[in-house]
Amino acid sequence: MRAGNLQLDSQGRLKHFLGIEGLSRELLAEILDNAERFAPVGDRAVKKVPLLRGKTVANLFFEPSTRTRTTFDLAAKRLSADVLNLNIEASSAKKGESLTDTLRNLEAMQCDMFVVRHQTSGAAEFIARQVAPHISVINGGDGRHEHPTQAMLDVFTIRRLKQRFTHLKVAIVGDVAHSRVARSEIHALRILGVPDIRVVGPKTLIPPRIEDMGVSVHHTLEEGIAGADVVIMLRLQQERMQSALLPSAHEYFREYGLTAARLKRAAKDAIVMHPGPINRGVEIDSAVADGVQSVILQQVTYGIAVRMAVMSMVMATQSLTFGNGQGSTDVD
Amino acid sequence: MRAGNLQLDSQGRLKHFLGIEGLSRELLAEILDNAERFAPVGDRAVKKVPLLRGKTVANLFFEPSTRTRTTFDLAAKRLSADVLNLNIEASSAKKGESLTDTLRNLEAMQCDMFVVRHQTSGAAEFIARQVAPHISVINGGDGRHEHPTQAMLDVFTIRRLKQRFTHLKVAIVGDVAHSRVARSEIHALRILGVPDIRVVGPKTLIPPRIEDMGVSVHHTLEEGIAGADVVIMLRLQQERMQSALLPSAHEYFREYGLTAARLKRAAKDAIVMHPGPINRGVEIDSAVADGVQSVILQQVTYGIAVRMAVMSMVMATQSLTFGNGQGSTDVD
Amino acid sequence: MRAGNLQLDSQGRLKHFLGIEGLSRELLAEILDNAERFAPVGDRAVKKVPLLRGKTVANLFFEPSTRTRTTFDLAAKRLSADVLNLNIEASSAKKGESLTDTLRNLEAMQCDMFVVRHQTSGAAEFIARQVAPHISVINGGDGRHEHPTQAMLDVFTIRRLKQRFTHLKVAIVGDVAHSRVARSEIHALRILGVPDIRVVGPKTLIPPRIEDMGVSVHHTLEEGIAGADVVIMLRLQQERMQSALLPSAHEYFREYGLTAARLKRAAKDAIVMHPGPINRGVEIDSAVADGVQSVILQQVTYGIAVRMAVMSMVMATQSLTFGNGQGSTDVD
Numbered sequence: 001m002r003a004g005n006l007q008l009d010s011q012g013r014l015k016h017f018l019g020i021e022g023l024s025r026e027l028l029a030e031i032l033d034n035a036e037r038f039a040p041v042g043d044r045a046v047k048k049v050p051l052l053r054g055k056t057v058a059n060l061f062f063e064p065s066t067r068t069r070t071t072f073d074l075a076a077k078r079l080s081a082d083v084l085n086l087n088i089e090a091s092s093a094k095k096g097e098s099l100t101d102t103l104r105n106l107e108a109m110q111c112d113m114f115v116v117r118h119q120t121s122g123a124a125e126f127i128a129r130q131v132a133p134h135i136s137v138i139n140g141g142d143g144r145h146e147h148p149t150q151a152m153l154d155v156f157t158i159r160r161l162k163q164r165f166t167h168l169k170v171a172i173v174g175d176v177a178h179s180r181v182a183r184s185e186i187h188a189l190r191i192l193g194v195p196d197i198r199v200v201g202p203k204t205l206i207p208p209r210i211e212d213m214g215v216s217v218h219h220t221l222e223e224g225i226a227g228a229d230v231v232i233m234l235r236l237q238q239e240r241m242q243s244a245l246l247p248s249a250h251e252y253f254r255e256y257g258l259t260a261a262r263l264k265r266a267a268k269d270a271i272v273m274h275p276g277p278i279n280r281g282v283e284i285d286s287a288v289a290d291g292v293q294s295v296i297l298q299q300v301t302y303g304i305a306v307r308m309a310v311m312s313m314v315m316a317t318q319s320l321t322f323g324n325g326q327g328s329t330d331v332d
Numbered sequence: 333m334r335a336g337n338l339q340l341d342s343q344g345r346l347k348h349f350l351g352i353e354g355l356s357r358e359l360l361a362e363i364l365d366n367a368e369r370f371a372p373v374g375d376r377a378v379k380k381v382p383l384l385r386g387k388t389v390a391n392l393f394f395e396p397s398t399r400t401r402t403t404f405d406l407a408a409k410r411l412s413a414d415v416l417n418l419n420i421e422a423s424s425a426k427k428g429e430s431l432t433d434t435l436r437n438l439e440a441m442q443c444d445m446f447v448v449r450h451q452t453s454g455a456a457e458f459i460a461r462q463v464a465p466h467i468s469v470i471n472g473g474d475g476r477h478e479h480p481t482q483a484m485l486d487v488f489t490i491r492r493l494k495q496r497f498t499h500l501k502v503a504i505v506g507d508v509a510h511s512r513v514a515r516s517e518i519h520a521l522r523i524l525g526v527p528d529i530r531v532v533g534p535k536t537l538i539p540p541r542i543e544d545m546g547v548s549v550h551h552t553l554e555e556g557i558a559g560a561d562v563v564i565m566l567r568l569q570q571e572r573m574q575s576a577l578l579p580s581a582h583e584y585f586r587e588y589g590l591t592a593a594r595l596k597r598a599a600k601d602a603i604v605m606h607p608g609p610i611n612r613g614v615e616i617d618s619a620v621a622d623g624v625q626s627v628i629l630q631q632v633t634y635g636i637a638v639r640m641a642v643m644s645m646v647m648a649t650q651s652l653t654f655g656n657g658q659g660s661t662d663v664d
Numbered sequence: 665m666r667a668g669n670l671q672l673d674s675q676g677r678l679k680h681f682l683g684i685e686g687l688s689r690e691l692l693a694e695i696l697d698n699a700e701r702f703a704p705v706g707d708r709a710v711k712k713v714p715l716l717r718g719k720t721v722a723n724l725f726f727e728p729s730t731r732t733r734t735t736f737d738l739a740a741k742r743l744s745a746d747v748l749n750l751n752i753e754a755s756s757a758k759k760g761e762s763l764t765d766t767l768r769n770l771e772a773m774q775c776d777m778f779v780v781r782h783q784t785s786g787a788a789e790f791i792a793r794q795v796a797p798h799i800s801v802i803n804g805g806d807g808r809h810e811h812p813t814q815a816m817l818d819v820f821t822i823r824r825l826k827q828r829f830t831h832l833k834v835a836i837v838g839d840v841a842h843s844r845v846a847r848s849e850i851h852a853l854r855i856l857g858v859p860d861i862r863v864v865g866p867k868t869l870i871p872p873r874i875e876d877m878g879v880s881v882h883h884t885l886e887e888g889i890a891g892a893d894v895v896i897m898l899r900l901q902q903e904r905m906q907s908a909l910l911p912s913a914h915e916y917f918r919e920y921g922l923t924a925a926r927l928k929r930a931a932k933d934a935i936v937m938h939p940g941p942i943n944r945g946v947e948i949d950s951a952v953a954d955g956v957q958s959v960i961l962q963q964v965t966y967g968i969a970v971r972m973a974v975m976s977m978v979m980a981t982q983s984l985t986f987g988n989g990q991g992s993t994d995v996d
Contacts, residue, residue, distance in 0.1 A: 046718030
């Protein structure tokens with residue numbers, strides 16, 4: 001079974017959100033349309049809707065994260081859910097409990113949703129295959145595999161600012177080889193019909209046969225972003241710089257750092273994106289990160305709307321299947 | 333004054349929940365009956381009741397815990413309380429504040445309930461004797477003394493599956509000597525009228541004169557669980573295995589590990605329980621832990637209902653004594 | 665621009681709360697009057713008002729704190745806000761993100777308020793100057809500069825117990841040189857019209873030219889508290905005792921520790937205050953800390969009311985400027 005199937009219930013609705021690969025254009029559009037409905041909530045005086053009231057969301061972060069964990073936390077709270085933030089490594093591992101037993105216990109506590117970040121590719125899918133039918137799993141990033149909510153907030157940002165996908169040139173720059181963000185973005189952009197997707201980086205950071213994913217490969221930044229409507233800069237992990245894959249941060253910036261001068265090669269109205277946290281002066285110059293073409297902070301804002309959309313969609317399948325739809329608040 | 337008295341207000345209602353010892357059969361039955369009312373809340377689309385809205389519950393965990401802390405946290409949230417999770421050792425101890433001063437401060441912050449886990453026997457009672465009259469204390473496990481909510485969820489599970497107590501044979505297997513769970517269970521089972529309670533384990537892990545508690549002692553698993561309706565396996569603490577009290581985990585399993593073959597000695601419809609987290613292959617075989625007779629995960633689920641019951645009961649005494657019962661939500 | 669101006673919006677209302685210095689007597693009185701309205705909330709059966717429902721409060725603690733963080737957390741929850749508790753050093757610093765980028769991201773997540781504690785004087789003001797116009801900043805203590813909510817809860821306590829300020833003698837005793845609490849208190853007491861403010865301590869712990877703040881300096885406790893209506897004991901930081909500034913804790917107590925005998929020098933109905941956590945037997949004797957003249961725990965209780973007042977005041981300016989005042993709870 002492909003992840004694309006595991007994610008859908010028998011009526012084709014989103015039950016888990018594990019990866020972009022294999023999803024239909026219609027489903028991605030549905031997520032984006034729902035996110036449009038949630039985006040205004042963040043601008044209201046009362047940033048709260050009661051859709052997930054009385055649901056329990058467990059954030060299972062096996063890998064440290066501030067931005068992703070915090071935005072999932074806020075998305076859940078703004079949907080009125082109860083949130084458990086569990087640092088799994090610190091807690092159950094101490095007593096030698098297996099991951100499976102930890103999950104079984106959280107199920108028994110009647111959690112409704114697991115948001116999972118894990119250093120191992122496939123961890124979210126592994127968990128989704130194991131959990132009880134009343135649980136939905138959302139992938140908050142698994143190894144080098146996928147980070148689907150990040151990709152959806154990226155394409156949401158692109159759609160907001162560029163309206164359509166079918167005429168766009170999008171460049172993804174940096175450590176593509178180790179990036180789950182890049183993988184999910186490429187899938188999303190292809191499914192949504194972006195005709196020109198480019199990956200840009202040194203040979204050591206571009207995976208072999210990436211062309212099979214429908215992208216072109218470029219080894220100079222100037223060539224890679226020429227005429228691009230969207231330039232997505234990836235974060236350079238510190239550990240790459242300490243390995244043999246890269247000479248130094250300084251050297252990397254000289255070759256692939258996005259400066260205002262280089263950005264002129266892109267389309268005049270190109271937007272610059274980055275999943276954060278940014279390394280100023282490594283993959284991006286501060287003048288660009290803080291410049292008028294940067295939409296990096298809008299990505300963060302839209303990330304909450306996109307996560308609210310995904311969370312409410314997977315819960316909608318649950319309540320139709322398992323819930324009684326009543327929501328009485330009295331114990332008797 | 334006995335703990336049994338300290339726990340009750342002048343009208344005999346539960347004000348603190350510190351230990352099972354000394355409580356009446358009627359009171360335990362009342363907790364079980366209340367838990368029955370809360371059990372369906374976890375199956376609803378909206379797992380929330382407003383009983384403790386505007387109450388402040390402080391989880392004071394001096395000892396690490398995932399399962400107990402999380403289920404108390406969820407129980408409080410599903411009762412709509414505000415929850416403070418305090419890791420006491422990490423916080424006040426740094427500035428050299430005494431436990432008493434920490435408690436006085438939490439009282440002054442108008443907390444309504446302290447859930448206390450502490451490595452010292454008697455800690456919860458010590459705190460209950462000190463706190464202001466408007467605070468209720470719930471023991472989440474104190475040293476080797478008691479873990480009363482665990483015992484109540486165990487007997488709740490037994491009642492759900494076996495209906496009556498007065499004909500049962502119950503075996504408690506493992507490290508009885510160091511187990512607050514076993515102590516609380518023995519008290520609860522006796523009070524509820526279980527006629528045949530057995531403790532099973534090597535001599536080094538059975539406390540002397542345990543027969544005075546009304547149980548029989550068995551040193552072989554086969555003999556101990558023969559014909560039993562309920563088999564409760566205790567967790568073997570890692571530190572025991574490193575001490576001189578036990579030869580090795582492997583050796584322990586060979587003598588006292590619950591396997592499918594051995595379980596056949598028990599009654600045909602015997603249920604298998606464990607407070608978790610389980611050590612697979614040490615005190616219990618995976619085939620049994622995950623088998624049809626295991627009710628280990630049901631215990632976790634019922635634990636939330638039992639904790640909601642206890643929390644609402646101790647708060648009911650408070651609101652009659654101190655609250656105004658109004659619950660206006662406006663500041664004026 | 666002075667901090668006093670930065671704190672106010674164009675109509676003179678409190679937008680940030682960074683320090684007491686430069687604020688008007690009217691504004692302090694307004695805070696105190698609002699705190700009077702919130703004080704009864706803590707005594708209710710339902711300790712909750714909906715004023716900040718759907719607002720997001722981020723507690724940014726760069727320095728450890730239990731009391732201040734917990735009371736801000738409770739104040740926000742009792743105002744029905746959603747609270748993010750961020751330990752900034754542990755989180756973003758790991759990935760090498762700058763403070764500014766962390767703040768920009770929290771802004772993009774549509775946080776409404778930052779409560780900031782930082783070891784550097786001026787940190788809260790630095791942040792207030794940087795944040796987007798829709799964010800309010802509250803100083804939870806910055807280096808040796810100010811701790812304005814502590815000062816306000818102190819003067820709230822004094823007003824509750826002494827009614828008027830204009831006839832009072834107030835002594836502040838201890839490590840004035842390193843105390844942001846003392847600085848904020850002196851400003852608040854002067855603005856509110858206290859005619860006789862004294863600082864008391866050894867020469868090494870009294871800053872030079874402190875008289876310029878309108879206080880008198882005393883180097884013996886007996887002289888300093890003679891006839892005082894209010895005696896405020898400061899906490900002696902452990903690190904002072906390890907430095908050359910002080911001989912020893914024992915020695916300090918002999919000279920400046922508040923004992924019952926010494927307290928007799930103060931007015932007969934003098935009250936004793938302390939910001940906590942107290943060092944029993946160092947700056948204060950237990951008999952005094954727990955005695956009838958001590959109002960130390962009342963300070964903690966009032967601290968929640970004062971923080972609720974300040975939080976609701978700064979949010980009131982926001983909602984008039986930016987909110988739609990509607991608070992619909994549906995997504996459409």
